[in-house]
Amino acid sequence: DSGVTQTPKHLITATGQRVTLRCSPRSGDLSVYWYQQSLDQGLQFLIQYYNGEERAKGNILERFSAQQFPDLHSELNLSSLELGDSALYFCASSLGTGSNSPLHFGNGTRLTVT
Amino acid sequence: GQNIDQPTEMTATEGAIVQINCTYQTSGFNGLFWYQQHAGEAPTFLSYNVLDGLEEKGRFSSFLSRSKGYSYLLLKELQMKDSASYLCAVRDTDDYKLSFGAGTTVTVRA
Numbered sequence: 001d002s003g004v005t006q007t008p009k010h011l012i013t014a015t016g017q018r019v020t021l022r023c024s025p026r027s028g029d030l031s032v033y034w035y036q037q038s039l040d041q042g043l044q045f046l047i048q049y050y051n052g053e054e055r056a057k058g059n060i061l062e063r064f065s066a067q068q069f070p071d072l073h074s075e076l077n078l079s080s081l082e083l084g085d086s087a088l089y090f091c092a093s094s095l096g097t098g099s100n101s102p103l104h105f106g107n108g109t110r111l112t113v114t
Numbered sequence: 115g116q117n118i119d120q121p122t123e124m125t126a127t128e129g130a131i132v133q134i135n136c137t138y139q140t141s142g143f144n145g146l147f148w149y150q151q152h153a154g155e156a157p158t159f160l161s162y163n164v165l166d167g168l169e170e171k172g173r174f175s176s177f178l179s180r181s182k183g184y185s186y187l188l189l190k191e192l193q194m195k196d197s198a199s200y201l202c203a204v205r206d207t208d209d210y211k212l213s214f215g216a217g218t219t220v221t222v223r224a
Contacts, residue, residue, distance in 0.1 A: 002156060033212070042216040043157070043201065056211040090156065100164060102147060103212055105156040 003027065004106035006091050012112045018079040021109045025072055025093030031055070032074040033094070033103060034066055038087040049074060050096070081113045116140045118215035120202050125221045126192055134187045134200050134218045142207030148176050148187045149201040151217065157201055161187070189220070197222045 003026035013019055025032050034046040045058035049068035060066075063081075068074045078085060088110050092103035117139040126132040138146070145164040149157040163169055163178035163185060175188040189196055199217040206213070 043214040045211045045213060048210055058211060100145060100162060102159040102162060104159065107156050
């Protein structure tokens with residue numbers, strides 16, 4: 001158990017809908033990262049927060065947004081969902097942003113858009 | 115940006131050794147990580163290299179050459195449970211993100 005908690009584990013929704021994925025980092029970790037993993041692709045970096053502030057942005061669509069709250073949990077909001085958004089969404093946390101801070105991943109949220 | 119390359123698949127026999135290579139190109143290097151991921155599960159951290167040389171951790175070792183933009187993960191005394199995808203990831207100095215390669219699927223056969 002990595003200590004990173006993601007909810008829900010599974011989500012099935014229709015195209016055009018909006019969903020929110022939630023992540024609680026390991027105790028003491030200040031950085032939260034979001035990744036998308038599709039069947040035909042590796043882990044694609046979406047966005048990173050450190051202590052409530054956005055630190056780095058990857059190939060995150062404009063339909064997607066995220067935030068990190070004062071208690072350090074994070075939410076990833078996906079709107080106007082398309083079939084291609086179906087994927088495994090991972091949250092990871094690390095102690096800081098230093099080079100030697102490994103990321104610890106949650107078990108992911110499997111999103112299915114029908 | 116970063117470009118990370120690793121082989122797509124490798125097969126080896128139980129008890130054998132397998133070496134998974136990773137090459138990368140990055141504007142600024144700030145560490146390389148190896149992760150193991152079983153199908154449908156979360157990636158788990160295996161090793162970290164930031165200086166040139168070999169890091170050994172039980173049956174797993176990881177090597178880094180910064181001048182060559184090259185790393186490898188060595189898996190010894192392979193066990194069936196080692197069948198998984200192995201991900202090479204590089205941290206860039208220009209930003210804080212960790213970028214992953216597409217992964218190498220290792221199949222261990224009896």
